[in-house]
Amino acid sequence: MALVWVITGASRGLGLGMVAALLEQEGTIVVAAARNPDKAEALQKLAERYSGRVHTVVLDTSDEASVKAAAATVEKHFSDGVDFLINMAGVADSNFVSALQTEGSEYLRVLKVNTVGSFLVTQAFYPLLKKGNTRTVVNVSSRGGSITNHRAGGPISGKIVAYTSSKAALNMQTAVLAGALKDDGFIVVSTCPGWVDTDMGTRSDFDMPGIKPDLTVEESTKRHLALIAKLTKDDSGKYFSAANDKEIPY
Numbered sequence: 159m160a161l162v163w164v165i166t167g168a169s170r171g172l173g174l175g176m177v178a179a180l181l182e183q184e185g186t187i188v189v190a191a192a193r194n195p196d197k198a199e200a201l202q203k204l205a206e207r208y209s210g211r212v213h214t215v216v217l218d219t220s221d222e223a224s225v226k227a228a229a230a231t232v233e234k235h236f237s238d239g240v241d242f243l244i245n246m247a248g249v250a251d252s253n254f255v256s257a258l259q260t261e262g263s264e265y266l267r268v269l270k271v272n273t274v275g276s277f278l279v280t281q282a283f284y285p286l287l288k289k290g291n292t293r294t295v296v297n298v299s300s301r302g303g304s305i306t307n308h309r310a311g312g313p314i315s316g317k318i319v320a321y322t323s324s325k326a327a328l329n330m331q332t333a334v335l336a337g338a339l340k341d342d343g344f345i346v347v348s349t350c351p352g353w354v355d356t357d358m359g360t361r362s363d364f365d366m367p368g369i370k371p372d373l374t375v376e377e378s379t380k381r382h383l384a385l386i387a388k389l390t391k392d393d394s395g396k397y398f399s400a401a402n403d404k405e406i407p408y
């Protein structure tokens with residue numbers, strides 16, 4: 159029995175890396191959701207190479223109509239259900255600045271994609287996930303969304319308020335949905351993939367002297383998938399680091 163994985167943000171970075179890694183595993187089918195899948199060259203190459211095991215679908219997490227249309231399209235192909243939803247799509251603040259310089263429109267843009275967007279995707283795919291075998295939702299958050307860590311200080315202290323709050327709110331969404339979907343036997347978790355050498359992870363304004371991304375996409379993805387494979391219902395509502403398997407304090 160093939161397991162069906164739905165991955166948002168599949169055009170590049172960690173989303174694309176997860177699509178590639180899953181296709182190397184036997185018995186997986188991937189729904190690769192992206193804003194512009196036709197323009198995502200690497201994704202198109204995977205779709206050609208693994209014809210029949212990759213289904214691309216248009217999905218913009220900031221556009222509710224697009225999210226609903228994507229779920230309806232997936233339902234046509236996978237009416238028996240889907241197994242895993244990975245809410246990977248995400249954006250960061252345009253500038254790595256002190257919180258006081260962040261404009262309201264910028265704050266809302268990030269919350270819309272990262273927090274409300276992930277919620278809308280989970281809501282839209284819930285009926286299909288309920289029909290599936292594993293009923294697992296992974297909200298890809300960030301260590302930067304830990305209020306406990308932020309209070310402890312460090313290089314991002316006082317900065318990137320939109321991204322950090324969007325991920326803190328995503329973590330709360332994980333906890334709330336874990337409660338809402340408990341009786342359905344769902345597993346809902348937040349994860350941090352580690353600091354990874356993607357477009358987001360290598361932005362020049364994130365550059366801090368002596369501190370660099372410590373994981374490649376391949377290494378992060380390997381650890382992320384190993385973490386997901388071990389999840390049980392007791393883990394629902396928790397927040398994990400894929401880099402070291404440990405729980406992150408909220």
Ligand SMILES: NC(=O)c1ccc[n+]([C@@H]2O[C@H](COP(=O)([O-])OP(=O)(O)OC[C@H]3O[C@@H](n4cnc5c(N)ncnc54)[C@H](OP(=O)(O)O)[C@@H]3O)[C@@H](O)[C@H]2O)c1
Pocket residue numbers: 166167168169170171172173192193194217218219220245246247248249271298299300301350351352353354355356357358359360371
């Ligand atoms: N890299 C890191 O070090 C790191 C650390 C902690 C957490 N994370 C999290 O990991 C996830 C993936 O990050 P990444 O490093 O792979 O980032 P990335 O290289 O910047 O890729 C971001 C992905 O999100 C997609 N996306 C952006 N806005 C979207 C929207 N409105 N609707 C649908 N897709 C959208 C992008 O699609 P387009 O190609 O269409 O723009 C792209 O596929 C994010 O949630 C990020 O917060 C990353």
